Amino acid sequence: MVMSPAVRANMSDVAVRAGVSPATVSRALRGHASVSAGTRERVLRAAADLRYVVSPAASGLSTGRTGTVGVVAPLLTRWYYAGIVAAAGQVLRDHGLDVLLHGLGDAAGRARFFERMPLSRRVDAILFLSIGLSPAETDLLRGMHVPLVFVGAEIPGCWSVRIDDVGGAAKAVSHLINLGHRDIGLISSTVGDGFAFSAPIDRRRGRERAMRSAGIAWPNHLNAAVPWGIDGGAAAMAELLSAQPHPTAVFAESDEFAFGALRTLRRAGVRVPADVSVIGFDDHEMADLLDLTTVAQPMQELGQWAARLLVEALDRPGKAPRSLVLPTRLVVRATTGPPRPERPSRVSRGHR
Amino acid sequence: MVMSPAVRANMSDVAVRAGVSPATVSRALRGHASVSAGTRERVLRAAADLRYVVSPAASGLSTGRTGTVGVVAPLLTRWYYAGIVAAAGQVLRDHGLDVLLHGLGDAAGRARFFERMPLSRRVDAILFLSIGLSPAETDLLRGMHVPLVFVGAEIPGCWSVRIDDVGGAAKAVSHLINLGHRDIGLISSTVGDGFAFSAPIDRRRGRERAMRSAGIAWPNHLNAAVPWGIDGGAAAMAELLSAQPHPTAVFAESDEFAFGALRTLRRAGVRVPADVSVIGFDDHEMADLLDLTTVAQPMQELGQWAARLLVEALDRPGKAPRSLVLPTRLVVRATTGPPRPERPSRVSRGHR
DNA sequence: TTGTATGCGTTATCAA
DNA sequence: TTGATAACGCATACAA
Numbered sequence: 001m002v003m004s005p006a007v008r009a010n011m012s013d014v015a016v017r018a019g020v021s022p023a024t025v026s027r028a029l030r031g032h033a034s035v036s037a038g039t040r041e042r043v044l045r046a047a048a049d050l051r052y053v054v055s056p057a058a059s060g061l062s063t064g065r066t067g068t069v070g071v072v073a074p075l076l077t078r079w080y081y082a083g084i085v086a087a088a089g090q091v092l093r094d095h096g097l098d099v100l101l102h103g104l105g106d107a108a109g110r111a112r113f114f115e116r117m118p119l120s121r122r123v124d125a126i127l128f129l130s131i132g133l134s135p136a137e138t139d140l141l142r143g144m145h146v147p148l149v150f151v152g153a154e155i156p157g158c159w160s161v162r163i164d165d166v167g168g169a170a171k172a173v174s175h176l177i178n179l180g181h182r183d184i185g186l187i188s189s190t191v192g193d194g195f196a197f198s199a200p201i202d203r204r205r206g207r208e209r210a211m212r213s214a215g216i217a218w219p220n221h222l223n224a225a226v227p228w229g230i231d232g233g234a235a236a237m238a239e240l241l242s243a244q245p246h247p248t249a250v251f252a253e254s255d256e257f258a259f260g261a262l263r264t265l266r267r268a269g270v271r272v273p274a275d276v277s278v279i280g281f282d283d284h285e286m287a288d289l290l291d292l293t294t295v296a297q298p299m300q301e302l303g304q305w306a307a308r309l310l311v312e313a314l315d316r317p318g319k320a321p322r323s324l325v326l327p328t329r330l331v332v333r334a335t336t337g338p339p340r341p342e343r344p345s346r347v348s349r350g351h352r
Numbered sequence: 353m354v355m356s357p358a359v360r361a362n363m364s365d366v367a368v369r370a371g372v373s374p375a376t377v378s379r380a381l382r383g384h385a386s387v388s389a390g391t392r393e394r395v396l397r398a399a400a401d402l403r404y405v406v407s408p409a410a411s412g413l414s415t416g417r418t419g420t421v422g423v424v425a426p427l428l429t430r431w432y433y434a435g436i437v438a439a440a441g442q443v444l445r446d447h448g449l450d451v452l453l454h455g456l457g458d459a460a461g462r463a464r465f466f467e468r469m470p471l472s473r474r475v476d477a478i479l480f481l482s483i484g485l486s487p488a489e490t491d492l493l494r495g496m497h498v499p500l501v502f503v504g505a506e507i508p509g510c511w512s513v514r515i516d517d518v519g520g521a522a523k524a525v526s527h528l529i530n531l532g533h534r535d536i537g538l539i540s541s542t543v544g545d546g547f548a549f550s551a552p553i554d555r556r557r558g559r560e561r562a563m564r565s566a567g568i569a570w571p572n573h574l575n576a577a578v579p580w581g582i583d584g585g586a587a588a589m590a591e592l593l594s595a596q597p598h599p600t601a602v603f604a605e606s607d608e609f610a611f612g613a614l615r616t617l618r619r620a621g622v623r624v625p626a627d628v629s630v631i632g633f634d635d636h637e638m639a640d641l642l643d644l645t646t647v648a649q650p651m652q653e654l655g656q657w658a659a660r661l662l663v664e665a666l667d668r669p670g671k672a673p674r675s676l677v678l679p680t681r682l683v684v685r686a687t688t689g690p691p692r693p694e695r696p697s698r699v700s701r702g703h704r
Numbered sequence: 705t706t707g708t709a710t711g712c713g714t715t716a717t718c719a720a
Numbered sequence: 721t722t723g724a725t726a727a728c729g730c731a732t733a734c735a736a
Contacts, residue, residue, distance in 0.1 A: 011730060011731055012729085030731090117405070228732080
């Protein structure tokens with residue numbers, strides 16, 4: 001007879017009902033080999049009858065393991081982070097791990113995180129999304145003695161998975177160069193907001209690499225650094241448009257920047273790509289809608305791989321951390337094209 | 353002297369260092385009134401010296417409280433859910449509560465959730481986002497004996513916060529009617545995917561209410577039901593365009609649908625709003641970029657209020673659950689306008 | 705294969 | 721105001 005007990009059943013209750021000791025219940029429930037089939041069956045039935053669920057607190061107290069992993073992200077509202085969290089969470093849950101989510105919010109929230117270490121003793125491992133660490137912070141985290149996995153950052157001695165930001169950015173800019181562009185603007189995000197993102201720096205470097213290897217100069221007035229977001233991109237594009245002559249193509253460090261840039265161009269009556277080409281980075285879910293050419297990064301796989309690395313770290317405590325680099329992919333849509341031929345380039349194209 | 357101990361300090365270690373009993377340490381750390389100032393200070397210093405952190409497992413085992421709340425959402429990747437999770441998480445953390453995140457994924461994941469009840473014993477309360485419940489499921493959840501808070505659904509005997517979907521939809525459609533539209537199409541999501549969303553139904557009802565009170569018929573062929581997403585919206589718009597005569601305005605049940613609809617219209621060379629007006633629902637972060645007229649719902653406040661209700665439920669165990677309804681707001685941008693005057697309406701406008 | 709006994713780190717009850 | 725002690729529920733070493 002199945003009952004809905006007034007108070008939660010514990011392991012002893014199950015033991016009594018199954019006619020065995022609590023220890024046997026524990027073993028049976030955890031699939032221990034040394035339990036006879038008949039006993040196991042009786043235990044399982046008794047547990048089901050009583051709607052018994054193991055107490056994670058008691059179990060954790062005894063084993064030292066929590067069965068949960070922390071996931072720390074700068075912002076949960078960003079499409080990109082949410083996607084990674086979702087993908088990682090799926091894999092983690094498949095391995096019986098719970099996800100304790102922690103959104104940093106802003107620089108103050110970030111500081112608070114490292115001050116109070118709210119994940120201390122609560123998780124078996126931590127996944128960090130796009131969070132660069134100072135040496136002091138690294139030490140603090142190491143002091144937790146749990147595996148650390150980073151997405152989008154590489155910390156010595158830690159597990160990590162990221163994309164090749166430099167290569168991806170170079171790919172984007174090379175695409176523009178191959179189309180014939182020489183005056184190529186850059187929209188990148190201002191740094192120093194408390195987060196130490198490597199992506200802005202790497203993507204800028206990728207652009208430089210592509211420009212240099214094509215023998216093209218990149219004057220400073222074609223670089224616009226703005227706060228992250230659509231509005232930032234819009235402002236940056238306005239700034240670039242006022243340059244004389246203005247760039248014939250723009251590489252936006254993220255699709256959000258590109259979206260803002262497109263808005264400015266549309267409102268200014270500048271045709272895309274006839275007058276100005278725009279390429280982004282990320283392959284945001286809205287990029288297809290806006291026909292934006294961009295460099296896709298495998299968001300899902302980043303999350304999945306991060307989770308897999310974490311599980312590996314948990315399974316083999318001694319193992320040396322691995323670092324993965326996932327490929328990016330150029331997605332050509334309708335916002336890039338050759339520059340108008342009649343417009344002379346401001347940089348000579350000959351040998352130098 | 354501050355040391356980085358090889359192994360974690362526990363409460364007894366702190367007690368020894370402070371020269372008091374573990375019980376006193378416990379009281380001091382938790383701000384109990386019955387601890388002298390001097391003792392408290394010594395305990396705090398000892399704890400800091402040893403980098404002591406309370407073990408949530410042990411504490412939870414003793415108190416029965418976990419200090420964490422579960423947040424269950426259909427999908428984490430949807431802008432709307434991510435926004436609510438972020439807002440709620442902020443408030444919860446301010447109250448010292450951790451967030452255990454659980455994304456359902458699909459119908460199978462939803463079923464699994466109710467089968468295994470993975471949050472059982474792990475959380476002090478649960479926040480459900482846009483998840484309707486069957487009576488059986490409601491019973492199952494009640495069996496957990498923790499407060500349940502719902503966003504976007506109203507379950508008898510549970511806490512909840514939602515917007516007035518009917519009123520919001522009516523507001524949207526009335527806006528179109530006031531502009532002079534009579535043939536108003538509807539893009540809504542197919543239901544029956546395992547989730548019991550009330551929003552689609554309510555928003556459809558709101559549209560009916562507005563149409564009826566204006567004395568306008570709403571023929572079935574102006575209703576398009578499609579799977580959720582941009583592509584669904586695009587397909588729905590194509591379907592509506594093929595109607596004879598096609599609607600002069602379309603109410604999309606969500607902004608994502610509207611985005612897809614706009615894409616179809618753009619590619620078909622139909623001018624917006626000159627030929628067809630489009631209004632959405634949500635005020636997605638991209639709505640401004642696309643100049644979409646829409647009905648804004650206060651995503652942040654939904655999350656914040658949900659968290660506050662949850663804290664209230666935790667603070668006053670006996671208290672009767674409250675249900676909040678937050679207002680929506682019409683945001684007029686550039687995708688709605690009056691219908692072309694030369695085009696005769698298919699429903700007479702005179703008195704009836 | 706199963707049972708007994710102990711410890712995990714904390715809080716709460718009671719006594720001092 | 722403080723201390724001793726008994727739960728809390730489980731896992732595991734050891735014994736049978």
